Amino acid sequence: MWARLSCRGEGMNRKRLIAGNWKMNGSVVANEALVRAVIAGMEGVNCRVAVCVPAPYLAQVQQLRAGSSLELGAQDVSAHAQGAYTGEVSAAMLREFGTRYAIVGHSERRQYHAESDAMVADKAKAALAEGITPIVCVGETLAEREGSRTEEVVKRQLAAVIHVNGHCISEIVVAYEPVWAIGTGKTATPEQAQQVHAVLRAQLRAASTRDSRIAILYGGSMNAANAASLLAQPDIDGGLIGGASLKAADFLQIIAAADQAGATP
Ligand code: 13P
Numbered sequence: 001m002w003a004r005l006s007c008r009g010e011g012m013n014r015k016r017l018i019a020g021n022w023k024m025n026g027s028v029v030a031n032e033a034l035v036r037a038v039i040a041g042m043e044g045v046n047c048r049v050a051v052c053v054p055a056p057y058l059a060q061v062q063q064l065r066a067g068s069s070l071e072l073g074a075q076d077v078s079a080h081a082q083g084a085y086t087g088e089v090s091a092a093m094l095r096e097f098g099t100r101y102a103i104v105g106h107s108e109r110r111q112y113h114a115e116s117d118a119m120v121a122d123k124a125k126a127a128l129a130e131g132i133t134p135i136v137c138v139g140e141t142l143a144e145r146e147g148s149r150t151e152e153v154v155k156r157q158l159a160a161v162i163h164v165n166g167h168c169i170s171e172i173v174v175a176y177e178p179v180w181a182i183g184t185g186k187t188a189t190p191e192q193a194q195q196v197h198a199v200l201r202a203q204l205r206a207a208s209t210r211d212s213r214i215a216i217l218y219g220g221s222m223n224a225a226n227a228a229s230l231l232a233q234p235d236i237d238g239g240l241i242g243g244a245s246l247k248a249a250d251f252l253q254i255i256a257a258a259d260q261a262g263a264t265p
Contacts, residue, residue: 007168008131012215016047016231016258017173017238019073019135019217020245021103024054031057035064037248038255042070045259047238050101051245052135055089058097065098073101076109077132079122091130102127103240104134105157107179117160124161128168135173135217135240136161138200142180150178151199158200162207170210173217174200175240181220183242190229190236193218197235213237213264224253231261 026034035051042049052073053061061072078088094102104127105120115123124134138157140150154176162169176196178188188196197216204214218230219240230236238258244250 005125005128005166005168007128007165007171012048012133012171012173012212014213014263016261016264017050017215017217018047018241018251018255018258019050019052019101019103019238020241020251021052021075021106021219022054022245023075023108023242025246026054026057028057028060031060032064034246034248035061035070038251039065039068039070041248041252042068042255045255046263047255047258049255052101052103055094058094058099062097071100072098073103073135074099074132075103075106077102077104077123077127077134079119079126081126081129091126091132094127094132095130099132101133101135101173103137103175105137105161107137107139107177107182111179117157118164120157121160121164124172125164125168128165128171133171133173135175137175137177137219137240139177139179139182139220145178145180150196154196154200155203158203162203167209169204170208170212170214173215174204175217175219176200177219177240183221185221187221187223187226187230188218190226190233193230194233194235197233201235215264222254224250224257227254227257228261231258234265237264 050071104123127134140153215237
C-alpha cells in the first residue's frame with residue numbers, strides 16, 4: 001500500500017524552522033508592512049522562516065516574498081483534489097502560489113470544525129501528493145493533561161497520520177501545540193515540552209524508514225522571552241508562532257533565538 005503513496009516534498013534539512021501562523025488576522029495594508037519588516041530583519045539568518053497566511057493573501061505574500069528566503073504556508077488544505085467542495089482550497093491551488101507548507105490539524109480546526117484524526121491524516125496526504133509539507137499539529141487539552149492522558153492523545157493523533165502516509169511521513173513537519181498553551185500566555189515549560197517532543201520523536205523514529213530527522217516544532221504562547229530556552233531542548237527543532245508572529249519585532253526576536261540555537265542535533 002505504501003509504495004503507491006505519492007510524496008514529492010522538498011524534504012527538510014537540519015535547519016530550524018520558525019513558522020508564523022497568522023490565523024484569521026491581517027489586511028492587505030498590514031500584511032505588506034509586516035512581511036517587508038520580517039524580510040528586512042531576517043537577512044543572513046541561518047534558519048528557515050515561514051508565514052502561514054489566510055488563503056486570500058497567498059498571492060499578495062507570494063509577490064512580497066519574491067527574491068527573499070521567506071517561505072509561504074497555508075493554514076489548512078482540503079483532503080480532496082478537486083470538485084464540489086464549496087469553500088475548500090486544494091493542495092494544487094496552494095502550490096500555484098508557491099506555497100511550501102500547509103498547517104493541518106490545528107487544534108482550532110479540530111475544535112471548531114470537528115476535524116477528526118483521520119481527516120487530518122487525509123489532509124496531510126493531499127498536501128504531500130502536491131509536494132507541500134504538512135505541518136501536522138498535535139496536542140492535548142488541559143483536561144487531558146490533568147487526566148495524565150497527554151502521551152496517549154498526541155500518540156493517537158500522530159499515529160493516524162503515520163498510518164495513512166506510510167513512508168511519506170519522512171517529509172512531514174510535526175508541531176506539538178498543547179491546547180491549554182495556545183493564545184493563553186501559558187507556555188509549556190521547556191521540560192514539559194521536551195518530554196512530549198521526545199515521545200513524538202521516538203514514535204516517528206519507529207515509523208520512518210528514512211534516516212532523516214523529522215522537524216518537531218513547539219507552539220503555544222512562544223515569544224521573544226521564552227523562545228531560547230524552548231529551542232535549547234534537544235528535541236525542539238523550531239516553533240509555530242501565533243500571536244507573536246503578527247508583530248515583526250517579536251517574530252524577529254524568535255527568529256534570532258533560532259538562529260543562535262544553531263542547527264538541530
Ligand atoms: P499563540 O502563539 O498565539 O499561543 O498560538 C500558537 C498557535 O496556535 C500557533 O499555531
